[in-house]
Amino acid sequence: MTEVLTRDLVVVPGEARTRDEAIREAGELLVGAGAVTPAYVDAMLERESTVSTFMGNGLAIPHGTNEAKAEISRSAVCLVRYDEPIDWGGSPVRVVVGIAGQGDSHLEILGRIAVLFSDEAAARSVLEAPDADAVYTILGQVNA
Numbered sequence: 001m002t003e004v005l006t007r008d009l010v011v012v013p014g015e016a017r018t019r020d021e022a023i024r025e026a027g028e029l030l031v032g033a034g035a036v037t038p039a040y041v042d043a044m045l046e047r048e049s050t051v052s053t054f055m056g057n058g059l060a061i062p063h064g065t066n067e068a069k070a071e072i073s074r075s076a077v078c079l080v081r082y083d084e085p086i087d088w089g090g091s092p093v094r095v096v097v098g099i100a101g102q103g104d105s106h107l108e109i110l111g112r113i114a115v116l117f118s119d120e121a122a123a124r125s126v127l128e129a130p131d132a133d134a135v136y137t138i139l140g141q142v143n144a
Helices: 019-032 038-050 066-071 105-118 120-128 132-143
Strands: 054-056 076-088 091-100
Touching: 019 038, 019 076, 019 091, 038 066, 054 091, 054 105, 076 132, 091 105, 091 120, 105 120, 120 132
Parallel strands: none
Antiparallel strands: 076 091
16 A cells, blocks of 8 residues: 655644644645645535534544545545644644545545544644654554
């Protein structure tokens, strides 16, 4: 299996200051990796306008609508961590995980990330990691 999360898809710190900027920042990483077309980023914003992707513990997992599946060329995950929380519809977010999954593979990817971030110690380790290399190492299990 090709790795869905590669080191170049982990950014610390991110540059966005708003929810929509953060979604675009994550989406552009997926575009740059050749995993999705720019139209998928628009679908990520569309989904967010109808259903929040805030998951708790400072985490949001934006992803495209079901109608945008054709815009995905391969499954990929990116992570952007922010030094300052971003207001995500009233909730603070410091970690944005963008997901593009072919078929139903996004469900498995979502599950792995949810398990990691449901553990408060693991979530804290991502927030406290000194740099992108350390975050990538912590997230290694996403590729398992």
